[in-house]
Amino acid sequence: MAYVGQAGMGKTTLLAQARRRAAVHGCIVLWARGGEREQRVAFHVVRQLLQPLFASLSEEERARVLGSWANVVGPALGLVSPDAGLSPDHQGVIDGLDWVVTDIAVRRAPVVLIVDDAHWADSESLEWLTGFTARAEELPPLVAVAYRPDELPPVTEAFRRLAKRHGSRPYELAPLTVEAVGLLLRDKLGEGVDEAFCRECWSITEGNPFETVELAIKIL
Ligand SMILES: Nc1ncnc2c1ncn2[C@@H]1O[C@H](COP(=O)(O)OP(=O)(O)OP(=O)(O)O)[C@@H](O)[C@H]1O
Numbered sequence: 047m048a049y050v051g052q053a054g055m056g057k058t059t060l061l062a063q064a065r066r067r068a069a070v071h072g073c074i075v076l077w078a079r080g081g082e083r084e085q086r087v088a089f090h091v092v093r094q095l096l097q098p099l100f101a102s103l104s105e106e107e108r109a110r111v112l113g114s115w116a117n118v119v120g121p122a123l124g125l126v127s128p129d130a131g132l133s134p135d136h137q138g139v140i141d142g143l144d145w146v147v148t149d150i151a152v153r154r155a156p157v158v159l160i161v162d163d164a165h166w167a168d169s170e171s172l173e174w175l176t177g178f179t180a181r182a183e184e185l186p187p188l189v190a191v192a193y194r195p196d197e198l199p200p201v202t203e204a205f206r207r208l209a210k211r212h213g214s215r216p217y218e219l220a221p222l223t224v225e226a227v228g229l230l231l232r233d234k235l236g237e238g239v240d241e242a243f244c245r246e247c248w249s250i251t252e253g254n255p256f257e258t259v260e261l262a263i264k265i266l
C-alpha cells in the first residue's frame with residue numbers, strides 16, 4: 047500500500063496508526079523512515095527495518111536466519127563487520143536481503159513492513175524494496191509506504207510505477223474538510239470557536255492538518 051501527500055498531509059500520522067494497530071493484532075512490525083541526510087548512505091533504510099529484529103534474536107537464531115548469506119548481507123545490515131578481503135556485490139546483497147526477509151516474513155507471519163518518507167530513502171534500499179514488493183504480492187507480508195510524490199527522485203521511477211500498478215493506488219491523502227478543521231480547532235481552542243472562524247482557518251490552511259495544528263497553536 048502506498049500513501050502519498052505533500053508535507054503535513056498526515057502520512058506519518060496514518061502510518062503510526064497502522065503501526066499501532068498491527069502491533070495490537072500481534073504482527074511483527076518492521077519500521078523505517080527515509081532521512082534527508084542519510085539519503086546517500088547505502089541500505090540505511092534496510093538497516094533501520096531489520097536491525098531491531100536482529101537485535102532481539104539469539105546468536106543461533108541470527109545465524110539461522112542469515113544462513114549462507116551471512117557474509118553477503120551481514121555487512122550491509124551492520125551485523126557483521128566487513129571483511130577486509132570481502133566486498134559483496136550489490137546484486138548479491140539485494141538477492142540475500144530477498145532471502146532473509148522472505149524467511150522472516152514466512153516464519154514470523156504476520157509481518158508488516160512500514161517505510162515512511164520513502165522519497166528520502168537511499169536508492170539501494172528503494173531498489174531492494176521495489177523488487178521485493180513486486181514479488182511479495184504472493185508472500186504474506188503487508189508493505190506500507192508513504193512519500194511526498196513531488197520529491198521522489200527520478201531514479202526511483204520503478205518504485206513509483208510499482209506503487210501505481212494497483213488501480214486506484216497510491217492513495218492520495220485528501221485535505222481536511224471544513225468540519226474536520228472545526229473539530230481540530232475546537233479540540234485545541236475550546237467549544238466557543240464559531241463556524242465562520244473555522245471556514246476562515248480552512249481557507250488559510252487549505253485543509254492541511256499540519257498547517258491547521260500550527261495555526262491553532264499560534265492562536266492559543
Ligand atoms: N487526520 C488528522 N487529523 C488531525 N490532525 C492530523 C491528521 N493528520 C495529521 N495531523 C496532524 O498534522 C501534523 C502533520 O502530520 P504528519 O506529520 O502525519 O504529516 P506528514 O504527511 O507525515 O508530513 P511530512 O511530509 O512533512 O512528513 C501532525 O501534528 C499531526 O498530528
Ligand SMILES: [Mg+2]
Nearest residue numbers: 057058059162
Ligand atoms: Mg511525515
